[in-house]
Amino acid sequence: MTNFTRRQVLRSAGVAAVAGAMVSGTAASGFSASPGGAFCHGVASGDPMADSVLLWTRVTPAPAALPGTGLGPDVSVGWEIAADAGFKKIVARGTAATGAARDHTVKVIAGRLAPATNYWYRFKLGQAVSPAGRTRTAPAAGAAVDRLKFGVVSCANWQAGYFSSYRHLAARGDLDAVLHLGDYLYEYGPGEYQARDVVVRPHEPAHEMTQLAHYRRRHAQYKTDPDLQALHAAAPFIVTWDDHESANDAWKGGAENHTEGAEGAWMERVAAAQKAYAEWMPVRYEPGGQLYRRLDFGSLASLSMLDLRSYRDQQAANGADPSVSSPARTITGAAQMDWLLGNLKSTGPQWKLVGNPVMIAPVRVPSTLNTAELAGVQKLMGGRSISGVPYNVDQWDGYEADRNRVVRHLRDNAVKDTVFLTGDIHSGWACDIPADPASYPATGDSVAAELVCTSVTSDNLDDILNVPPRTASVGVENAIKAANPHVKYLDFDSHGYSVLDVTAAGVRMDWFVLAERTSASSGATLSTSFNVQANSGKVTPTQGGLQ
Missing domain, CATH: 3.60.21.70 (Alkaline phosphatase D (PhoD))
Structure with missing residues (x-):
């Protein structure tokens, strides 16, 4: 839901913002990056159950492996979950493979946990260690x-x-x-929907998102926000989508904010939105599921x-x-x-x-x-x-x-x-x-x-x-x-x-x-x-x- 229709939108072009997703380091036979750069989109957990919780991160294994580019090597990311903030009492650990096919995002289920219990978790790639997150079953x-x-x-x-x-x-x-x-995020480009017609901070990419690369880049931009990162790291999320995760006033066959033909087929657009959502959100959902x-x-x-x-x-x-x-x-x-x-x-x-x-x-x-x-x-x-x-x-x-x-x-x-x-x-x-x-x-x-x-x-x-x-x-x-x-x-x-x-x-x-x-x-x-x-x-x- 928005406070205007597509016909009331003022289109704007040429305004760009770059998400803070660049990392230092070099791609080699393995991985080399600064510890902060490899996990610049933070960590998250979600969908807590009595014996398990989903853990999420996004890794940047090379400077070119920016969200939505389709670039970067396949890597194996380590994860661990502990009963204490100092990670002295590790209760589970493992590895997860990721690569450009899923935009270098990582989702794992940490299982065999105790109910109603606080845990701390983190990820590792080579010498890089992610920020720690707190979750609760x-x-x-x-x-x-x-x-x-x-x-x-x-x-x-x-x-x-x-x-x-x-x-x-x-x-x-x-x-x-x-x-x-x-409405965890919005699909519009700069100049289309903001604060009393003032763009406080412009969207990246600098246009409406309609394709998979666009949705991935927009999710990545939101995940660079320090306050959003802090909340994801503080507690598990339980999420659902409304319309702006795809397009305004979406329904099963289209959306108010979608023009068939000019913006492609609706089913292709919503499939792209749902794939990016499954990749970038800490939720027990994969495309094709419910x-x-x-x-x-x-x-x-x-x-x-x-x-x-x-x-x-x-x-x-x-x-x-x-x-x-x-x-x-x-x-x-x-x-x-x-x-x-x-x-x-x-x-x-x-x-x-x-x-x-x-x-x-x-x-x-x-x-x-x-x-x-x-x-x-x-x-x-x-x-x-x-x-x-x-x-x-x-x-x-x-x-x-x-x-x-x-x-x-x-x-x-x-x-x-x-x-x-x-x-x-x-x-x-x-x-x-x-x-x-x-x-x-x-x-x-x-x-x-x-x-x-x-x-x-x-x-x-x-x-x-x-x-x-x-x-x-x-x-x-x-x-x-x-x-x-x-x-x-x-x-x-x-x-x-x-x-x-x-x-x-x-x-x-x-x-x-x-x-x-x-x-x-x-x-x-x-x-x-x-x-x-x-x-x-x-x-x-x-x-x-x-x-």
Whole structure:
């Protein structure tokens, strides 16, 4: 999701930035490089299970072996994982082969680990040693768990600012994992999408990414960010993609930001995007497989990570399009829907958490907003409208039959403690998900809750309106909450991150907001906290959030 359509994009050429991927050293019969240069894209871990975790790095075995070039020798990279930060207690080690065929990225599964345990890991190539990373395994199946803490982030646009949110999360030291709910990177070239039309730091390559080499180079650029590297090294990531990992408003047969012919065949472009994603992200996914997956954390929580791009039908023309409610259209695909409903049941872990790339709570925008406000909300929500009133057909709102199926399943099976964790919309929300929006809150029935994190850097409403934060947006927020009584919290202006605290008594999200996204040293402050009490299915404001 972006705040403009392709037809509104201003094309720009000739602006270039070079990722800091050059290394010192020479290619010889073996390897020679400075220790820092060989692993200049950092280390990462992901998808923690009770007995294993995925470890990732990218190695630069020769000066010419830059991302996306297809150059450089095949090499064997060593890895080790230890029970201590000093690597005195090595619990597993091995080697992994890599080369230009996978852009010199390395992914290994470190297994036979103890549950609910901190580990440290690193990689080696010749005399070069990577930075060390910290990771953590999940609790054992059925094990009692007092508390889980997750960082929650989405929508990190390199061109729109700095990733201070990642720095603040990395400094906490108390996270079991980081949930990245999509738009980990953006496809646009310099001048196409940035911070209030100002390119804070230009994308590399200096054009929209459409081919495998482009996606690889863009992933590599993002992985040079020191704050992103720090967070990857501090905690395991659990990721899913939204649209910008390939192209804006993607669906199974195309995207709003793709022109067939001029930019090649869509299936070739999305295959390139998915291959680069599989190579560069710490995720148990390879092209041809499925990204949606479930991870369990003892008896306390399960986490179902959705893929809402690969199987969805094309978005409706607008909210008045009768296909919005057609049972023949899907956002999940049939197999993923059956899998999701199978996860949402009364047995198993208490909390059913759902990593949900786009909002599931219904949102209606009142026509009482003035022209500028309506235009701003329409840009933020994807550029579709009914008689001039914004309507986001890219969210579950555009696939009502699928949403109704989930809601009915939760209601008819009396499934409790379901919380959707959502990104995409560049704003913070806390919502009930009513069984019947038309009669809510008179009936009081809410089948689940939804907690939406804001953007790390991507533009939100005050940026679109070009006004100071917490001015014009406040009236818009109040109008939307009045028109949608299940929406209990809405912040259209802030950039930042969230922290999710999970206990048997409740799930709480704390929203932290940055002072200035265009400052590399931006501070962050706690903005608000909302709680979902066990068995309630509703969000309520709370005090004393995690600092």
